[in-house]
Amino acid sequence: MKIKQLLKNSPLYPILIIESFLSSRRRRWLINASAAAVGGLLVLATFFHFVRLTEFAPKIWGLVSLSLAFYLTAKMIEWYFNASYYFDNVALNRYHPGDLFTFTVGRVLLATAREDVVQGFLTSDVGARVMARLGLTSSACKDFLRLRPASGAWPKLPIGPEPVLRLRELVKFLYRNDSAWAAWLAEREITEVQLIGAVNWVVREIEYQEYRKRWWSETSLSRWPSLARDWGFGTTAILDQYSWDLLFGLEFSSNLYEFSSRLDEVNQVENILAKEREANVFVIADAAGERLDVIWHLVRRIKDGQVEPALEFKRPVLFNSAVFLAHFKDKSTLELEFLKILKEAAAAGNIILVFDNFITLLQGFEVMRSSLLDLLYPYLSSRSVQIVGLADNDGFHRHLENNSSLMALFDRIFIRPLPRESLVFNLEQTVWTIEKKHHLFFTYPALLAVVDGAGRYFPGSGAGDKAIDLLTEIIPWAKKRRLRIIDVSAVETLISDKAGVPVGRINPAEREKLLNLEQSLATRIVGQREAISQLAGALRRARTGVRNDKRPVGAFLFLGPTGVGKTETAKALAEVMFAGEKNLLRLDLAEYQTADALDRLIGSDLGQPGALARLVREQPYGVLLLDEFEKAAPDVHDLCLTIFDEGYFTDREGRRVDLRNLVIIASSNAGADLIWRRARAGEGKKITVDELTNHLVTQAIFKPELLNRFDAMVVYKPLNAEELKQIARLLLGRLAKRLQDQNLRLVITDYLAAAVAKFGANELFGARPMQRFIQDRIEQVVADGLVAGVLRAGATIAFEPNEQTGEPELSSSEK
């Protein structure tokens, strides 16, 4: 069937025609303009009447009549549109099967020429809104339409009697059948999921705007606060000092719609509070925003009059525990005031008392040697006041759960963390508010970047709260930069600035860094070409997104004898990839061999914070070096299994510690003897990773499942004399640089490097003692020379071999 025919067959046809001739904005303008004309002309007629200019009166009244006729006609068109649009539930996205398609699809079809629906979509107002949400301008869309290859015959549109075709299905159909359009979108990094997400967002926005226009609906009318509704209830003067009436405000993060992912919890809270007796509940979640969100839903229902009869006219108040506690210094006044509040709330008869942080209040009373629960008990079983306690998981389990008499009077609702799609849905609504208030415009991919970035780079509880925090931070950030459109790159820049890690697309400087990672590392690490190239490859995979997001950036086991560059590699990596050695987190696992090792790492039940938990919370990005990995207790190895698998662990307080933004390097000397022996046997006998793995497993040093969790096992070979000489040169180079700052020039000769390698390094500790040798035999000599006045600023320092020992000594010319 031709599109024109389809349109004519739909009951939506008349309103589609009206909308195409006169959009709702134009209609509104016409109504306002004609009303203003009627008013203005009436004033003019009155004025002429008083100044007795009667000859103009008929003309003015003629104009009044015509303007009034015009106004009434415009109003009638609007009423007709509204009647068809709203009464038939089009605005609520509820259609009759005979409608064939939704109103938004109708608008696309109406804009369609020559049966080209993609063109219709891109030129329709709703399509332009979707494209704008994807960051694509109308001129870019026009260019695409102008330049695209001619499309062949289209398959039949999926329009049947049932179900009604919705915009997201139409767009999906178009995307899958127009490869040129799909390719054009793919070039702009827009996926099908993002496209459909943007469509849903735009449709929901239209629905929301229409919903607000329906002032005559029962829900809208019931939102008007009725007069005298609280005359039957008491006043709460004391309680009001420490609390906030939730009916008088809608919190920023609260959702405009009710949505399915929180409905269960809200229904449960509502049912509990509607009980005849013991209508008290603990709402438990780690993020304050998540706990409050449920309460906000309930408040909205009470305000809308869409609540159980028992909760009608109820007044939920949020009791600010911290403010209350701050007012009192002694037990008796604290208890007295609290009892007054409870008495007042009970006497008022319509109070739902919400304690914003129940545990804080409980502990505050304990500090004063009082018992909150003893004061509350008489009210918990009464029907005069309902009590809601908000608490975090840890606090609830520690302080409340074991109190069986309290638990008998309270129900509990544990709030689940929201899945990603619900977070996006939540944020979509918050963005409307921000956009309206601050004249900003967010693209849909930017919104996704906020949700993903908040979860990934600002770990901890309450991803929803963090995403909203990030959104609110964007506002001043964007205003400072005079940005009006917030796209992915803006969000990524903000996250990069805030978190100090590269996020998003690889910029040219970073690309250079990644491509030259081997060379950059090789300037500091000598003789470990294979190890470095393995590591660099893994890191490139990580940065380009070809990795599992739910694991650390990389987990590597560095094996080899002491002093061959394992630690130096970790330092170099932190320097190159994370802008400085300050981003190297180091834990010596040799200190964690005892039975209490795990407690010391993740925190103990006695409340001692764990070293690893603290370290990672303070610095969640960078390189984590676990030195002497083989020496750690088996419990610690088991913890690492979880970390390498999941990217996080849970500390003793039940909080998640996120290690997904770390490169984890475990270094170990295990198997060093074998590596040595095989290295000495010659180039052809070099040890392989498989052989080393077998050795480590048979010696029961590591469990096979632990070794399997590493992204790579990197074997460091012992250094030969030439490599040690190169390291000596590197170390001497660093010393020379320091001396240069004091205007002294150190001459690094071939002899000096060879001498440092020969006398500084040894078989057991590799290159490590060289630093000490340089310190004792070079730096010290120079320092002594400076003190004695033998060396002065501008001097050139050279070393020559001692005639007997061959060790370096200050050149005779300098003495």
Next chain:
Amino acid sequence: MRFLSVVARYFIWHYGQALIQFSRIYWRLTFFLFNFFSVPVLVRSLFAPWRRLGEAYPTAGIDLVAIASTFIVNVIMRLVGVILRTIMIAFGSTATLIFALLYPVIFLIWLLLPAGIILLVLLGVGLLFV
């Protein structure tokens, strides 16, 4: 053609579906007005003390003066409640009644509206050009 088809559909709506929709909204607004003044709630709690204010009767011993004083205070609070509620109920009921009585008038205006617009145009043209 499109325009004419829409005009025809408009008139079918104006004298058909719209009358039902109009009536439905009108009675919903009437009901809203009734509730806006909280008339049902106020009637239910007509004799309750104003804002639940009042005193508790003494529990220890029989102090006739105290009992009488409490009784008087409580009666006064109830009286205040009755008076204020009655005023509000009277306001609300009158407003609702007036609004309800206007229904036939507005209904008639609705029926005559298309003709009225034509009349206004004719009148306007007449006054301007004749």
